[in-house]
Amino acid sequence: MPKLWNETIEQHRRAVRDAVVEVTAALVAEHGLRGVTMSRIAEGTGIGRATLYKYFPDVESIMSAWHERQIAGHLQELAALRDRPGSAGERLTAVLDAYALIQQRRHGHDPEISAVLHRGDHVDRAERHLLRFVGELLAEGVEAGEVRDDVSPDELAGYCLHALAAAGGLKSRAAVRRLVRVTVDGLRPERGPVRQITSQGRRGI
Amino acid sequence: MPKLWNETIEQHRRAVRDAVVEVTAALVAEHGLRGVTMSRIAEGTGIGRATLYKYFPDVESIMSAWHERQIAGHLQELAALRDRPGSAGERLTAVLDAYALIQQRRHGHDPEISAVLHRGDHVDRAERHLLRFVGELLAEGVEAGEVRDDVSPDELAGYCLHALAAAGGLKSRAAVRRLVRVTVDGLRPERGPVRQITSQGRRGI
Known part of the structure; x- marks a missing residue:
């Protein structure tokens, strides 16, 4: 046979x-x-x-395969949090919190290894996937009135993932939690009339 | 003589x-x-x-010298905005907006050139300087009651600079303005009782 x-x-x-x-x-x-x-x-x-x-x-290609698996595992972890019961906002916060923790762990790596790992196409693919993933969750949040609707979910996704990359420099779980809280506060709707920045005379926060 | x-x-x-x-x-x-x-x-x-x-x-060392000058110029530009009249919040927003525009322009660069430019110690030095600079402005904002005080200015500075790095992927001035608005919204004080994320059962935004 x-x-x-x-x-x-x-x-x-x-x-x-x-x-x-x-x-x-x-x-x-x-x-x-x-x-x-x-x-x-x-x-x-x-x-x-x-x-x-x-x-x-070579060794680098093995490490690249390892990294692809790590990323796939992280995406699965985030998808599981997205699929849990709860409001869009709750699930979004859970996903962003988990993402921030991943970013924090990632920065424990040797910079030389990170440079090798981040060379591959699979990293770009994963980043695009993640942006879409978070963007969809944000769009759900907008629908539910839990996320601001004056900025597109795509742009908000870019904001979230960049802001949470700051977790790479944080030492404690509590600091990561604070970062997530600040980042999520930027997503809230109805925070009073938002004053615009104009090119002459920028206005206050 | x-x-x-x-x-x-x-x-x-x-x-x-x-x-x-x-x-x-x-x-x-x-x-x-x-x-x-x-x-x-x-x-x-x-x-x-x-x-x-x-x-x-070699050519790389010349480009490195060029980059150091660019960074020094940017830091001067940001310092000038900080030193303008206005409330701490207004000046902070002006600085963050200018920083986001710098990030947006920077990403127009050839990635190969960026990789060479970002190899030097001067980049680390500039990043630390910038974190301190923005942290001090945030501390002023906290004093003035214009910035949240439940997270340290240092951590907020890391959040700001990371979040605004998202400007690198943005195409328009308007999109950069929106990113700054969202980022600054994360800094506002008194956004209602902030619900904590707990390790069991994370709570919504």
Whole structure:
């Protein structure tokens, strides 16, 4: 039965791939990107170097695969929060809070590793996905009267994700919570007549 | 009179340096970083190649000097807005609006050039300076009762600068104005009882 055989091979390949990615992430976390070689990864995974090269050309590509998984996991986590019961505003706050925590953790990474990880197309794709995801949730909030409607959900999504990136510099959970609170306050509708900024004589807040 | 002589030399050197930086920035804007060589810069400035190398080792270092000047210019611009008459809130909004416009212009740059420019220590220094600068203005706003006091000015400064970085993706002046409005709305005091996010059962916005 060739079909079963193919499935078995496919499963085996996936298992090897997963193991390589896990082992590499653990090694890089311990020794840094420069301290990890393909030989060391092969050894850690219990496969030959030649076999390893059939899966990945270099350490960076393994870390890229690892990063893609991390991102996919984060998006799933955020989608689960979006799909929980509650008002649009509640679910939006939960999503933004979780996103801020992800940003905070992310900045614990070695900057060299981050630079390598953020080179790929998958990062751009994930960012666009996230903008759309948050934009849709904001649009729901506008519908429900829980989010301001004088600025488009797309622009508000850009504002949210940028503002919450500030979590990268924060040390405590409490500080992240405060950042989310401030960011969400910028989204509220009906905050009294908003005075415009004009090009001559800008007006106060 | 050796002192005068030294001053004259110093003036001359500064003039050459300025000319090199200006010519290089113009050439890079036109031809991109890879399209510009030291020979071309020497030619454009009207000096010999050997002389040019006495001033700068390569094109990147010239662009770095150009970038430092740009940043210094921006910081001066923001300081001038801070020092204008008006309430703390008005001056803060004017500063944040100008900062958002700088962010918007900056993103018109070639990403390759941006990567080179943002490598230097001077960028970290400028970011710290800016955080302190905006933090002080926010503290003034808190004093005046125009800015919320439930989050420290330092944390609010991080929020502002991150949120306004979203201007990099905006196409119009009007969109930048909206971003500033939303960001500033996050800074307002007394927006009704702020409901806390708790780890179980997060609450709405």
